Amino acid sequence: MAREFHKVGVVGLGTMGAGIVEVFARSGLTVLAVEKDDTALARGRAHLEGSVARGVERGKLTTEEQAALLDRVSFGTDLSVMADVDLVVEAVPEQLDLKREVFNKLGSICKPETILASNTSSLSITEIAVSTDRPGKVVGMHFFNPAPVMKLVEVIRTVVTE
């Protein structure tokens, strides 16, 4: 049942989302990063670029690796770019209605095999999953803060997760 992910999406580029984008891009994945508007997008992008630049200052990556990492990330404010990603991680604020709305849209945009994941800390993955067309492909993927540093991700399944 192993699946390979090549192209992944992240929705919401706040404290967690920007860090999750960095983790994926550092691992060689192509990342589509989506925010709710241009102002939030600029803030999230600056967060990512600042964090990666600090990595260079600390000798953790070279300027070539920095450029390659940032090259793998595309930014936008339209969820429709998620049509052909293999995995999406949602990292919008901790509000059930908002997350359900995002998952509902992702269900109609993403290809049927795309895995939809939430970074929620405390909400029910089942309640989020039933707002999509594919509850069986929904999981929790809970990164810890700061995501680029913490080597731990909690994966949460529901009774219907495939």
Ligand SMILES: NC(=O)c1ccc[n+]([C@@H]2O[C@H](COP(=O)([O-])OP(=O)(O)OC[C@H]3O[C@@H](n4cnc5c(N)ncnc54)[C@H](O)[C@@H]3O)[C@@H](O)[C@H]2O)c1
């Ligand atoms: N902060 C933590 O320490 C931490 C740790 C683990 C998990 N979490 C969870 O991660 C999630 C995000 O938390 P955070 O601290 O990064 O929040 P945050 O407020 O820093 O970031 C949320 C981002 O989502 C964006 N957003 C809002 N609506 C959106 C939409 N419709 N489409 C796209 N983007 C949208 C906001 O503009 C904001 O940039 C929450 O579910 C939280 O419980 C947080």
